[in-house]
Amino acid sequence: MYTEVFKGVLIPFLGTALGSACVLFMKNKLNPMVQRALTGFAAGVMVAASIWSLLVPAMDQSSHMGKWAFMPAAVGFWVGILFLLLLDRTIPHLHMNSDDAEGPKSSLQKTTMLVLAVTLHNLPEGMAVGVVYAGLLSGEAGITVMGALALSLGIAIQNFPEGAIISMPLKAEGVGKGKAFLYGALSGAVEPIGAALTILAAGLVVPLLPYLLSFAAGAMVYVVVEELIPEMSEGTHSNVGTVLFAAGFTVMMALDVALG
Numbered sequence: 001m002y003t004e005v006f007k008g009v010l011i012p013f014l015g016t017a018l019g020s021a022c023v024l025f026m027k028n029k030l031n032p033m034v035q036r037a038l039t040g041f042a043a044g045v046m047v048a049a050s051i052w053s054l055l056v057p058a059m060d061q062s063s064h065m066g067k068w069a070f071m072p073a074a075v076g077f078w079v080g081i082l083f084l085l086l087l088d089r090t091i092p093h094l095h096m097n098s099d100d101a102e103g104p105k106s107s108l109q110k111t112t113m114l115v116l117a118v119t120l121h122n123l124p125e126g127m128a129v130g131v132v133y134a135g136l137l138s139g140e141a142g143i144t145v146m147g148a149l150a151l152s153l154g155i156a157i158q159n160f161p162e163g164a165i166i167s168m169p170l171k172a173e174g175v176g177k178g179k180a181f182l183y184g185a186l187s188g189a190v191e192p193i194g195a196a197l198t199i200l201a202a203g204l205v206v207p208l209l210p211y212l213l214s215f216a217a218g219a220m221v222y223v224v225v226e227e228l229i230p231e232m233s234e235g236t237h238s239n240v241g242t243v244l245f246a247a248g249f250t251v252m253m254a255l256d257v258a259l260g
Contacts, residue, residue, distance in 0.1 A: 004145050004148075004149070005133050005136070005137065005199065007152075008129065008133055008148055008149055008152040009129060009130070009133065009152075009191075009192045009195045009196060009199070010192055011149075011152040011153060011155075011156045012125060012126070012129060012152055012155040012156045012159050012188065012191045012192070013159075013185075013188045013189065013191050013192045014156060015155070015156030015157060015158075015159035015160045015163070015188075016122070016159040016160070016162060016163040016184065016185060016187065016188025016191070017163065017184075017185040017188065018160055018163065019159060019160040019161055019162060019163020019164040019165075019167070019184070020163035020164065020166065020167040020180075020181050020183075020184025020185045020187075020188075021163070021167075021181055022163070022164040022167065022168065023164070023167035023168055023170070023171050023177050023180045023181050023184065024177055024181055026164075026168065032234075033238065033240055035165055035231075036231070036232045036233075036234065036238065036240055036241045036244075037232075037240045037241065037244045038161030038162075038164065038165060038244070039161070039165065039228050039231045039232040039241060040228075040232040040240065040241030040242060040243070040244035040245040040248065041158065041161060041244040041245065041247055041248035042158035042159075042161055042162055042228060042248060043224045043228035043229060043232060043241075043245050043248065044244065044245040044246060044247060044248025044249035044250070044251075044252070045154050045155070045157060045158035045248040045249070045251065045252040046125075046155075046158060046220045046221075046223065046224050046228070046248075046252075047220075047221065047224055047245075047249055048154070048248070048249045048250075048251075048252035048253045048256070049128070049151055049154050049155065049220065049252050049256070050216075050217035050218075050220045050221050051217070052252070052253055052256040052257070053128070053132065053147070053150065053151040053154070053252075053256050054128060054131075054132075054213045054214060054216055054217035054220075055073050055077070055213070055214055055217045057135075057143065057213055058072060058073040058076065058209070058210040058211070058213040058214040058217070059072075059073050059210070061209060061210045061213075062210045072210035072211050072214065073210060073213075073214040073217075074214070075211060075214070076210065076211035076212060076213065076214030076215040076217070076218065077214045077215070077217055077218035077221075078218060079211070079215050079218065080124065080214065080215040080216060080217060080218025080219035080220075080221075080222065081218040081219070081221070081222050083215070083218075083219060084120070084124065084218075084219045084222040084223065084226075085222065087120055087123075088120070088226065089104075090104065091116060091120060092104055092105070092106035092113055092116065115166065115183050115186065115187050117227075118162065118166045118184075118187040118188075119187050119190050120223075121162070121223050121227060122159075122162075122187060122188050122190050122191050123190050123191075123194060123219070124216050124219030124220045124222075124223060125155050125159075125191055125216075125220065126190055126191030126192065126193065126194030126195045126198075127194050127195070127198060127212075127215070127216045127219065128151065128155070128213075128216035128217070128220065129148075129151060129152055129155065129191065129194075129195040130194055130195030130196065130197065130198025130199050131198055131209065131212045131213055131215075131216055132147075132148045132151050132213070133148050133195065133198075133199055134198055134199050134201070134209075135148075135209050135213075136148045137199065138209075146259040147256070147259060149259060150255040150256045150258075150259035151256070153255055153259075154251070154252040154255050154256070155191075157248075157251065157252075158248060158252075159188060159191075162187075162188075163184045163185070163187075163188065164184075166183065166184040166187055167180045167181055167183065167184030168180070170183055170184070198212075232244075232245065
């Protein structure tokens with residue numbers, strides 16, 4: 001069981017690292033249309049994961065509350081939204097294709113703030129993986145090995161384009177290939193760290209699992225709406241982001257139902 005947990009925690013980070021490695025063999029920066037397509041796909045995966053892997057299990061585990069079974073999911077969801085809003089306001093960061101940093105004023109370099117933006121993005125994903133695997137280890141949450149693996153695989157799939165989306169623009173900004181790869185890979189390091197810390201606190205996590213699952217869902221939805229949807233809609237009007245959003249949503253939905 002612990003081997004499956006170890007692999008499951010590392011799979012999303014591997015997705016980010018492989019995506020970041022694109023900078024080592026691709027000469028030019030990502031085409032804007034390709035970037036919008038990849039961002040849309042990542043957004044679709046995250047929304048589907050929030051629903052099938054997090055919110056639905058949270059309500060299932062609260063079924064004993066009858067018609068109020070939605071309450072833990074609703075409370076956790078809003079706490080997740082507000083937590084990411086707080087981080088957004090207190091940590092200086094810079095989104096792709098933007099010249100204006102968000103958060104408090106800072107003297108940090110542009111590349112550092114770009115990495116911080118993606119790190120904020122990855123934090124709820126790591127927490128989601130950690131909560132699911134903590135529930136798996138407890139044996140009391142109704143989470144299967146394949147169901148947890150589906151979430152890890154889904155996040156890894158959407159982390160691949162994220163890794164490329166962070167490393168390629170860094171190279172375009174003048175950062176060396178090696179450093180661009182390292183920055184891109186490190187932006188995903190928060191995921192296994194956050195997951196491991198959550199699993200270590202499994203004894204505390206399990207009683208609050210419905211709230212924590214929906215907390216991760218709220219945090220992920222915040223990232224999608226605040227960051228990914230605007231990025232996939234930038235520039236000349238195109239439906240590519242919307243179509244790839246639907247594709248990502250379908251892939252994650254299929255993974256969760258087929259493996260869960």
